[in-house]
Amino acid sequence: NAGVMQNPRHLVRRRGQEARLRCSPMKGHSHVYWYRQLPEEGLKFMVYLQKENIIDESGMPKERFSAEFPKEGPSILRIQQVVRGDSAAYFCASSPSAGLNQPQHFGDGTRLSIL
Amino acid sequence: DQQVKQNSPSLSVQEGRISILNCDYTNSMFDYFLWYKKYPAEGPTFLISISSIKDKNEDGRFTVFLNKSAKHLSLHIVPSQPGDSAVYFCAASADFGNEKLTFGTGTRLTIIP
Numbered sequence: 368n369a370g371v372m373q374n375p376r377h378l379v380r381r382r383g384q385e386a387r388l389r390c391s392p393m394k395g396h397s398h399v400y401w402y403r404q405l406p407e408e409g410l411k412f413m414v415y416l417q418k419e420n421i422i423d424e425s426g427m428p429k430e431r432f433s434a435e436f437p438k439e440g441p442s443i444l445r446i447q448q449v450v451r452g453d454s455a456a457y458f459c460a461s462s463p464s465a466g467l468n469q470p471q472h473f474g475d476g477t478r479l480s481i482l
Numbered sequence: 483d484q485q486v487k488q489n490s491p492s493l494s495v496q497e498g499r500i501s502i503l504n505c506d507y508t509n510s511m512f513d514y515f516l517w518y519k520k521y522p523a524e525g526p527t528f529l530i531s532i533s534s535i536k537d538k539n540e541d542g543r544f545t546v547f548l549n550k551s552a553k554h555l556s557l558h559i560v561p562s563q564p565g566d567s568a569v570y571f572c573a574a575s576a577d578f579g580n581e582k583l584t585f586g587t588g589t590r591l592t593i594i595p
Contacts, residue, residue, distance in 0.1 A: 371525070400582060409486075409571060409585035410526070423580050458525055462581065468514045468533055471583060473525035 371396075371461050371474035372441075379480045380449050388444040388477045392461030399442045400460045400471055401434060410458060416442060446479075454481045485509045486574050488586035496594050501559040503589050505572030508553065512574040514581065517546060517557045520569045520588070529570075530557070559591075567593045 372391040380386050392399050397418055402410040415423040416436035427434070431449075436442040446453055456478050460471035487506045495501045503517075513534040518526035532539040532546045532555070539546050545558045559566055569590050573583040 373525075402583075402585075407587075409587040410573075410583070412582045412584065415580060415582050423582060426582075460525075460583075468531070468575075468581070470516055470528040470531055471581065472528060473518075475523070475525045478523075 371459055371472055373457075373459050373474035373477050375477060376475065377478050377480070379482060381482050382450055383448050386446040386449050386453070386479055388446075388457050388459075388479070389441045390444070390459030390461075390474060391441040392459075393463075393472055396461035396463050396472075398462045398464065399436050400462075401442075401444050402458045402460065404456045404458065404476075406455075413444070449479075449481050451481050454479055484587070485512075486572055486584050486586040488570075488572055488589050490589050491587070492590040492592070494592045494594055495562050497564060498561045501557075501562045501566065501591055501593070503557040503559075503570050503572075503591065505555050505557075505586055506553060507555075507574055509574070509576060509584070510553070511576040512584075514575045515546070515548060515555050516573045516575075516583070517544075518571045518573060519566075520571060526571060562593045564593050564595055567591060 399416045401413040404410045412426040414434045431447045433445045456476045458476045460473045462471045516531040517529045520526045530544045548555045569588045571588045572586040575581040
């Protein structure tokens with residue numbers, strides 16, 4: 368499967384715990400975007416990363432959320448001290464480059480449920 | 483501030499007929515527009531896109547029209563097939579070098595056999 372891979376597909380956490388969501392981009396893609404979808408809403412941009420660099424984190428909540436895309440390995444979206452309002456579907460997308468109007472390709476998401 | 487709007491939450495179309503999904507935007511800096519299709523429990527799947535230098539792009543049964551003066555785009559699917567039943571999202575990007583997408587809220591299309 369050469370598509371964008373996200374894991375886990377479902378994640379259940381209790382309030383106050385940490386959630387780690389992983390994303391492996393398509394082969395040859397070096398640009399990763401994270402989006403969040405709340406029930407009955409569209410996807411909302413969170414953060415845009417290239418290898419080892421955060422390019423745009425304007426959509427990230429100021430506290431508890433962080434993202435990284437290391438030189439080796441998947442991109443990680445980390446949510447510390449989760450609260451009920453963090454329950455959502457988190458989607459990762461990748462593209463091969465920027466500035467050339469190339470479509471982003473999405474993974475199947477991680478559905479995060481907070482008890 | 484909803485910069486991309488899909489005002490029809492749902493649409494039902496007879497199989498074989500044309501489906502027309504609409505999208506309006508407010509940010510005049512948007513220069514690249516995309517349509518994605520989404521099934522439940524899956525990620526959005528890219529369908530078709532259009533650059534602001536064009537007013538039409540066609541790919542098989544799918545055609546996207548862009549009216550920049552009206553800040554409006556539409557997706558035409560003809561003929562509609564049962565497998566087209568899904569939620570369709572319109573998305574737009576503005577910045578060269580940072581194609582973060584702004585999404586509409588989606589339109590649920592149901593194709594009636």
